[in-house]
Amino acid sequence: MTATRIDGKAFALTVREKVAAHVAKLKAEDGLIPGLAVVLVGEDPASEVYVRNKGKQTAEVGMNSFEHKLPAETEEAALLDLIAKLNADPAVHGILVQLPLPKHMNADAVINAIAPEKDADGFHISSVGLLATGQKAMVPCTPLGCLMMLREHHGDLSGLNAVVLGRSNIVGKPMAQLLLRDNCTVTIAHSRTRDLPAVCAGADILVAAVGRPEMVKADWVKPGATVIDVGINRIPAPEKGEGKMRLVGDVDYAAVVEVAGAITPVPGGVGPMTIACLLANTLTAACRAAGLPEPEGLTA
Ligand SMILES: NC(=O)C1=CN([C@@H]2O[C@H](COP(=O)(O)OP(=O)(O)OC[C@H]3O[C@@H](n4cnc5c(N)ncnc54)[C@H](OP(=O)(O)O)[C@@H]3O)[C@@H](O)[C@H]2O)C=CC1
Numbered sequence: 521m522t523a524t525r526i527d528g529k530a531f532a533l534t535v536r537e538k539v540a541a542h543v544a545k546l547k548a549e550d551g552l553i554p555g556l557a558v559v560l561v562g563e564d565p566a567s568e569v570y571v572r573n574k575g576k577q578t579a580e581v582g583m584n585s586f587e588h589k590l591p592a593e594t595e596e597a598a599l600l601d602l603i604a605k606l607n608a609d610p611a612v613h614g615i616l617v618q619l620p621l622p623k624h625m626n627a628d629a630v631i632n633a634i635a636p637e638k639d640a641d642g643f644h645i646s647s648v649g650l651l652a653t654g655q656k657a658m659v660p661c662t663p664l665g666c667l668m669m670l671r672e673h674h675g676d677l678s679g680l681n682a683v684v685l686g687r688s689n690i691v692g693k694p695m696a697q698l699l700l701r702d703n704c705t706v707t708i709a710h711s712r713t714r715d716l717p718a719v720c721a722g723a724d725i726l727v728a729a730v731g732r733p734e735m736v737k738a739d740w741v742k743p744g745a746t747v748i749d750v751g752i753n754r755i756p757a758p759e760k761g762e763g764k765m766r767l768v769g770d771v772d773y774a775a776v777v778e779v780a781g782a783i784t785p786v787p788g789g790v791g792p793m794t795i796a797c798l799l800a801n802t803l804t805a806a807c808r809a810a811g812l813p814e815p816e817g818l819t820a
Pocket residue numbers: 662685686687688689690691692709710711712716729730731732750751752753790791794
């Protein structure tokens with residue numbers, strides 16, 4: 521049986537429509553326009569694509585978008601100065617500093633310099649602590665998007681075995697926290713995990729966030745399982761012409777689609793949901809800052 525394809529692109533559109541409707545209401549009733557500042561240091565071509573997409577979609581939902589591009593050799597102190605200005609700017613409700621940062625910077629120090637109430641990415645130490653202790657938190661966008669798709673597809677997740685492949689601070693760990701909060705039995709696997717295929721094969725829900733093109737094979741997947749592919753990998757695509765690249769996930773889609781019950785594609789899966797959730801987080805931050813009711817159905 522072929523798996524159901526979970527259409528993240530279509531789902532993200534519905535999330536952005538909800539955000540846009542709430543933004544329109546804020547504008548009309550409270551004269552408030554949520555604003556998102558995105559900071560990009562250096563010239564990573566992939567990051568530039570995301571930053572462009574974010575800017576475009578931010579404008580489309582009626583929010584203000586502020587883009588700051590700094591050269592790769594920028595001193596950390598100058599970046600911290602910019603963050604301090606954005607923290608103090610009442611027109612900015614959400615701040616995202618694109619990762620990874622150049623090696624000469626301390627990413628933890630930079631992220632923790634963002635005012636927690638403007639932490640649209642949910643990476644600040646205080647957001648992480650709130651999430652881990654089950655308190656209301658700004659939830660990281662990629663895991664939040666994955667959770668929304670899982671809830672939509674499954675309904676109640678209670679008691680399901682979830683395996684998160686990858687333990688990064690931006691995807692794996694917060695994903696595991698969210699699944700735990702939804703009463704899954706959670707395993708976090710990583711590069712030192714023994715017999716990865718067998719661990720994955722026990723999963724009712726498998727979230728792959730490793731950054732290894734098409735690593736998850738069909739025999740790693742329990743028949744009928746739900747597979748969420750977070751990976752964004754660019755690989756050579758000679759069939760498209762010399763020097764051309766194509767985007768693949770961390771899951772061998774063509775093979776796994778024959779085994780899984782449901783699967784997200786790459787592109788068109790988790791990626792668009794990530795951006796939609798970033799906009800949702802910015803809207804939530806703007807509502808909180810103004811002491812107004814938060815949008816419903818857009819937080820975890
Ligand atoms: N769609 C989206 O919106 C987003 C997509 N991504 C994509 O998701 C992927 C993961 O991103 P991110 O979490 O930042 O990546 P990191 O590189 O920070 O983390 C990768 C994780 O995978 C583990 N890992 C790496 N190789 C193996 C292996 N051979 N076997 C088992 N585990 C392995 C690492 O283990 P260890 O800790 O032991 O080293 C680590 O925990 C990337 O492709 C990235 O581009 C990321 C963010 C958003």
